[in-house]
Amino acid sequence: MTDAPTPRLAARVLVIDARDRVLLLRGCDPARPQDGTWWLTPGGGVDDGESFADAARRELREETGLDVDVQGPVVLERKVVFDFEGIRYAQFEHFFVVRVDTHAVVDDGWTELERRSVLEHRWWSVDELAATDEMVYPEGLVTLLGEILGAE
Secondary structure (H helix, E strand, O other): OOOOOEEEEEEEEEEEOOOOOEEEEEEEOOOOHHHOEEEEOOEEEOOOOOOHHHHHHHHHHHHHOOOOOOOOOOOEEEEEEEEEOOEEEEEEEEEEEEEOOOOOOOOOOOOHHHHHHEEEEEEEOHHHHHHOOOOEOOOOHHHHHHHHHHHO
């Protein structure tokens, strides 16, 4: 791995259904299976010339089959440094919220990398997230969801 992280912009989406559950994907690093798995929101890298909102819409469509307009406000911005498949990234993320009644996830748009690194998906309630011992990103998701749901 290189010492200097590779900068990366990313857009992520909190997809919340009519039962106030959030959609998360369980992922892993195929290069480091010993590091276990974690749950994270749909989303990914921003392509050149693409806005964060446009990237969020594209990533959501590719990763879940859900094709909806993604608009602000941005509910969370964060910078995270992580290693994935032998590369260290310094990723700056914008998180958006999308509300749906219900949605059955499809993986037709998954890349080869997503097929290797995304293991499953699940709708989580706030209570389930608060009680789990599993790794969930972003950190503080329970608090963030409480703020979002409380403001509606």
